[in-house]
Amino acid sequence: MVKVNGELFDYDGKTIAEIAELTGNSTDRIAVELNEEIVPKARYGEVVAKDGDVLEIVRFVGGG
Amino acid sequence: MCLKSSALSGEADFLKVPTYDEMYSALEERHGAELQRKFASARVAVCGLGGLGSNIAIALARAGIGELHLFDFDKVDLTNLNRQQYAVRHLGLPKTDALREIIAEIAPYCKVTAVNVRLCRENIPQLLSDAPIICEAFDKAEQKAMLVNCALESLPNSVVVAASGMAGLGFANEITTRKISKRLYLCGDGKSDVDGNSLFSARVMLCAAHQALAVLQIIAESQ
Numbered sequence: 001m002v003k004v005n006g007e008l009f010d011y012d013g014k015t016i017a018e019i020a021e022l023t024g025n026s027t028d029r030i031a032v033e034l035n036e037e038i039v040p041k042a043r044y045g046e047v048v049a050k051d052g053d054v055l056e057i058v059r060f061v062g063g064g
Numbered sequence: 065m066c067l068k069s070s071a072l073s074g075e076a077d078f079l080k081v082p083t084y085d086e087m088y089s090a091l092e093e094r095h096g097a098e099l100q101r102k103f104a105s106a107r108v109a110v111c112g113l114g115g116l117g118s119n120i121a122i123a124l125a126r127a128g129i130g131e132l133h134l135f136d137f138d139k140v141d142l143t144n145l146n147r148q149q150y151a152v153r154h155l156g157l158p159k160t161d162a163l164r165e166i167i168a169e170i171a172p173y174c175k176v177t178a179v180n181v182r183l184c185r186e187n188i189p190q191l192l193s194d195a196p197i198i199c200e201a202f203d204k205a206e207q208k209a210m211l212v213n214c215a216l217e218s219l220p221n222s223v224v225v226a227a228s229g230m231a232g233l234g235f236a237n238e239i240t241t242r243k244i245s246k247r248l249y250l251c252g253d254g255k256s257d258v259d260g261n262s263l264f265s266a267r268v269m270l271c272a273a274h275q276a277l278a279v280l281q282i283i284a285e286s287q
Contacts, residue, residue: 029205031212031226036245038216056244058212063231063258064116064203064268 002049005057012051017044023057031058084173091128099284100128106283107131109195111183111211113159114138115263116227117201118149119272120279121163125171127280132167132174133195136160137182147265183211189218197282199275200226203258216247225278229253230271231261239267241274249278 002011004023011019016039020027032039033056039047049055082090092100106129110117113136121132136159140150154162160178167176183191188211192198198215202208205228212226229252230239238253251274 029209031209031216031248033245033248038213038247040217041213058226058228058244058248058250059254060205060208060212060226060228061231061255061257061259062203062205062208063229063256063261063263064112064114064201064208064227 001051003054005055011049011055014049015045016047016049016055019049019055020044020057025057025059029060031060032056033058081172087171087173088128095128102283102286103128103280104130106197107133107195108197108199108279109133109135109192110199110201111135111192112201112203113148113163114144114201114203115147115265115268116230116272116275117199118159118163118166119269120199120201120276121167122149122170123273123276124279125167125174127276128171128174129279129283130175132176133192134160134163134176134178135181135183135191136163137180147263147268185210185214188214192219192222196222197279198222198224199279200224201272201275205257212248223247223249223282225249225251225275225282227252227271227275229256230268231256231258231263233264233267236267236270239270239274241278249275249282251275251278 001008016032027044035054108124108129110121113134138159140154140157140159140162144150150162158180160180164176164178167174200208200211212224215222215224234256241251243249252271
C-alpha cells in the first residue's frame with residue numbers, strides 16, 4: 001500500500017504520473033514528495049511507488 | 065540618516081532616523097539577544113510582492129531580518145490596493161521599488177535587494193541561490209507549482225515556505241501551516257481558489273502571517 005496525503009491506497013507499482021491522474025490532480029499544479037524527497041517533474045512518468053512509500057501531493061490553487 | 069516626511073507636511077520636513085545601534089537594541093530588548101542575532105544574520109527571499117509577498121516582507125522586516133531579497137515583475141495597480149500593502153502614492157511604480165520604500169520607513173537598516181524580474185525555471189537556480197529560505201508568494205497556481213518544484217529540485221540547501229488557498233471569506237481557522245517535509249512548508253486552506261472567489265486583505269494577510277511566522281520559526285530553530 002502507498003500512503004498518499006495520509007490515506008492508504010493500492011497504488012503499488014504505479015508511476016507518479018498515474019497516481020496524480022487517479023487522484024484528480026493536474027501535474028502542472030502540484031509538487032510531489034516521495035518519502036520526504038522532491039520528485040522532479042520530468043521524472044513523474046518513470047518514478048514508481050512501492051509498498052510502504054509515503055507520498056505527499058501538494059496541490060496549488062490560485063490566489064496571492 | 066534622514067527620511068523626507070511627506071506624510072506630515074507638504075514642505076521639506078525631515079525625520080531623524082534612529083541609528084543602527086538604537087534600532088538593534090530596541091529589537092534585542094523585545095526578542096532577546098540570541099534570537100535577534102539569528103534574525104539579523106538571516107537572509108530570506110520573497111517571490112511575488114502582491115497580497116502575500118508585501119505582507120510577508122513587512123512582517124519579516126519588522127522582526128529585524130537582516131536581508132530580504134524581493135522579486136516581482138509587476139507595477140502597483142489600483143486593483144491591488146484592496147489587499148496589498150501599497151498606497152496611492154505607489155500607483156504605477158514597480159512593486160520592487162514601492163516595497164523597498166515602505167521597508168526603508170519601517171526597518172531602514174534591513175538590507176533589501178529588490179529585483180524587477182519574472183522568475184522562471186531558467187533564472188530561479190541563479191537568482192535564488194543566495195537565500196536559504198524562500199517564500200513562494202505568487203498568485204497563479206501553475207507559477208506556484210513551478211517555483212516550488214524548481215527551487216526544491218535545483219537548490220538542495222533551501223527551505224521553501226509556500227501558500228495555497230486563501231481566497232474568499234472562509235473561516236480564518238481553516239488557514240493552517242503544514243510541514244510537508246524537511247524542506248517544504250505549506251500555508252493556506254489548500255482549497256479556496258481565486259477562480260470563483262475574491263481575495264480579501266483580511267484572509268490573504270492571515271496566510272501571509274502564517275508564512276512569515278513559519279520563516280521566523282525556521283530561523284529561531286537554526287543554529
